[in-house]
Amino acid sequence: MTTKRTAKKTAKKAAKKITKRAAAKTAKKATRTTRKVATAPIDPDEELDEELNDSVDEASVEDADPDEATAVRAADEDDSDATAEDEPSTASEHPLEEGPVEVELEPVELLPDRRVPATRDELLEDFGGEYLSIQSLFEFCFVPTGRLAFLRDLAVQEDWGDNGTVLLKYLAVNVRLAIEQEAYVWNGDQLVMTVGGLTTPAGTPIYLGLVRNQDPGQNPWVMNWVGERPSCAELPRPARLPQWPSAIGSGEIVVAAELSDPERRVRIPALEGITPVAQSCAIVGAVHWALRRGLAVKQLHGPSRGYFVPLFLRQREDATDVPDGAAPVMTVGTRLVVRAVLEPHICYPSARALVERWDQLPTWLIESWDASRENAAD
Incomplete structure (x- = not known):
């Protein structure tokens, strides 16, 4: 009886010793496996799970001495129920059981390929x-x-x-x-x-x-x-201006500008103190006079093509002098429509964009621009 108890004690001690060795070896294997998985694309295959699940049993068989193994078998037969209850479930606790982790990435704006010419x-x-x-x-x-x-x-x-x-x-x-x-x-x-x-x-x-x-x-x-010297084999041609409508319509000149609005930013002194009808008549006469003498200059307002026409309201002796104002004029059918009345120097940037050289602009516009620049400097 005493011998049986002693053998049983010895078997339990050996089992504990083997379990400790197996646990250490299992931890080492799991670490190696986890590192390997971390450095490679995660693939939740069944072989890895089986290897982790079976690691404790393999370690017990490999590390046990023959005598100790016999003792362990005897101890296992006596304490099989207790061992089954106490045995930890290694596979269920392993994070790889849950499968690959989905990571939500922020959208990245893809830039066009510089090598592909744009249309x-x-x-x-x-x-x-x-x-x-x-x-x-x-x-x-x-x-x-x-x-x-x-x-x-x-x-x-x-x-x-x-x-x-x-x-x-x-x-x-x-x-x-x-x-x-x-x-x-x-x-x-x-x-x-x-x-x-x-x-x-x-x-x-x-x-x-x-x-x-x-x-x-x-x-x-x-x-x-x-x-001046691009490195391309073929030189580009310059762009051409589109066709412009005629500056002299066969119909009437219509003033569509609000001249009496008190909030207007542009004030023409020659038009102050007279009725709206008189203002319109003065503008129509000035536009007609300037067009007949070829004083209009091309202008673009968005997609609309028209002209800037000087308004000489107080004197017409010198058509190269600074005018009293300028009118953007558009051709609508056979009519010429005056859209607004401007200070003459305001027309310069838009008109300059349509000629190759500044000296191709009419003198009245150049003089107006120079005068405004001198006034700004003062």
Whole structure:
């Protein structure tokens, strides 16, 4: 009886010893397996689960001495129920049982491939909703201040206004027209076109280059180059202005401007103190007189093509002098419609965008621009 008890005690001690060894070995194996899984794509296959589930039994058989193994078998026969109740469920606690973890990734904005040339329609979409305005140019491309200054210095010297406003208007019109007419070439991933009709003092055409902007959420394009000699094999042709309607209609001249509105920003002293009918008659007469003498200059207002017409209301001896005002005139059928009455210098940026050189503008407009710049300087 005593011998049986002693054997039973010995078997229990051996079982505890083997269980400790098995647990240590199992932990080591699980660590190795977990590291291996962490460095490779997680695939919840059944073989890995089976290996983890069977690790305790394999360790017990491999590490036990023959005598100890016999003792363990005897102890297992006596305490099978207790062992079954106390045995931990290793597989159920292992995190890999739950399968792969789904991770929600934030959406990433994919940029267009710089190597694939954009189509004409894609380029036009990048201008946004406005047409031929400075804002539409900024919507389309980023114009670095240094690049704009270099362009100003490279071209024939002229007054481009504060912060290059007149030059920006020139770019807004001519870059858009070049893309509409496909008057550009691709030099690798760079879009090359002429800068309208601008030239150097030596008469060499000036070109600009555009590349895709790689900053998400910014302007689609960047003006990355300005110069005289692009490296492309074929030089782009300059864009052409569309056909303009006749400046002299066969019908009446209609004044559609609100001249008596007290909130009007532009005040024409020659029109103050007279009735609206008299104001309209004075404007119609001034428009008719200027058109007959070829003093109108082309202008674009969005997609509409028309003219700026000087209004000489107080004197008509010198048609090269600064007029009292200027009227944007549009052709509607056979009629000429006066849309507004402006201070004459306001017409300069839009009119300058449609000619190659500033000295191609009528003298009255150049004089008006120069006078406003002198007044601003004072």
